[in-house]
Amino acid sequence: MNNQQSQSNNYTKNCKSTNKDFIFKIKSKSRKNVKEVVEKFYKKQTEHLNSLPIIYSKEEVSQILNDKKHNYIKYFGKAKNRTMLKQNPYLYKALLFHTDFYKNNCRNKNFYFTFRLLIAGKYNFNLTREQYCRCGKHIMFDPVLKEIRKKSYCKTPGCTLSANSQNHFKYLYGENWEKKYYEERILRNMDPERKKRRQLGGRIAYQKRMSRSDTKFHCIGKREKELLDKQEQIDNCVIDRFFTVIGYYPDGYCHKTNTIYEVYEKHHKRDSTKERDLIRQNQIQNHLKCDFKIIWDDEN
Numbered sequence: 623m624n625n626q627q628s629q630s631n632n633y634t635k636n637c638k639s640t641n642k643d644f645i646f647k648i649k650s651k652s653r654k655n656v657k658e659v660v661e662k663f664y665k666k667q668t669e670h671l672n673s674l675p676i677i678y679s680k681e682e683v684s685q686i687l688n689d690k691k692h693n694y695i696k697y698f699g700k701a702k703n704r705t706m707l708k709q710n711p712y713l714y715k716a717l718l719f720h721t722d723f724y725k726n727n728c729r730n731k732n733f734y735f736t737f738r739l740l741i742a743g744k745y746n747f748n749l750t751r752e753q754y755c756r757c758g759k760h761i762m763f764d765p766v767l768k769e770i771r772k773k774s775y776c777k778t779p780g781c782t783l784s785a786n787s788q789n790h791f792k793y794l795y796g797e798n799w800e801k802k803y804y805e806e807r808i809l810r811n812m813d814p815e816r817k818k819r820r821q822l823g824g825r826i827a828y829q830k831r832m833s834r835s836d837t838k839f840h841c842i843g844k845r846e847k848e849l850l851d852k853q854e855q856i857d858n859c860v861i862d863r864f865f866t867v868i869g870y871y872p873d874g875y876c877h878k879t880n881t882i883y884e885v886y887e888k889h890h891k892r893d894s895t896k897e898r899d900l901i902r903q904n905q906i907q908n909h910l911k912c913d914f915k916i917i918w919d920d921e922n
Contacts, residue, residue: 667707671715678716680747686713687743694743698768703735717742724749729760729776737763740770756793757781825869843873846885849917850874853883868909870902881913882906887922 678686687694692713697706707714721738728737740763741747753761755776762774773794775782783790786807791799810816850861850873861874861883874883890899903914 671711674711674715676716676719677712680720680742683713683716683720683742684746686710687717687739694739697739698736720747724761727754727759727761729755729762729774730765734763734765736765736768737770740768745770755781756783822869843885843887843919844922845919846873849885849919850883853915853917857881867906870906872906879913880910881915882910883915883917885917885919887919 686692692710697703703714706717717738721741724737724741725733730737741749745753749761749770751758752772753770755762755774757776757778757780759778759781760774760776762771762776763769764771783793788799788803791803791806795802850863853874854861857876857879859876859879859881861876863874865872865875867875872882873885875881876883886899889895906912907914
């Protein structure tokens, strides 16, 4: 009985394998047939288009594409070029022929069919200086919005400008560039809440860099370890050297006594650093409501 069962199982497995091989062969044959059919179809299409004469001029193409029946917006989308080819092959060929001139000026990798429709239908083959980039060599087409970007930049050297520069605002807004520059650049930076957010974001980013094992961003003084070790013996406490608070990285913190320890070198006596240190000290004390001890290192 066991031998019979094993033979039957082997038979069913062989049948399944043969069925799979047979299905795969059919699929491979069908794929080859599809490729051959598609290639033949495209050959016929190209031969048919090459045989057709160019009937419509530029003006006639733009007039037809602005009519209600053959409006250029109707041909936006996937495979809509095929619908035009079926409806009016003469219009299709004329559109391709008259818009090939702009292929060299297109900054995009693909010269989309919607781009051709916009040139002929919306702009009537009359593209102004605004449609070109800053250097005047290329046109930038946005396939998502299906529009030509006005006052764009290309990759040629000297064309691009930084987004925060005055020349960028002059190029975009013309005579009224000063108002826009003042609103977007100066007023935004004068906002105190925005300053706090930016400072905190910078501190947190700096703090994250400190915690990485493959980097050495945290600056430690020459005698910082010695002085903190002595202070531990004097105060009889344990100082945490890796404590962080609101984006700051103090030299040490005692959790039991709730005190921050900072080792200040000679450069902390400067007026510019004094103001910065006081702001930092007040922010930490307001947040933790702790004591703040400064240990001076006069040698360094």
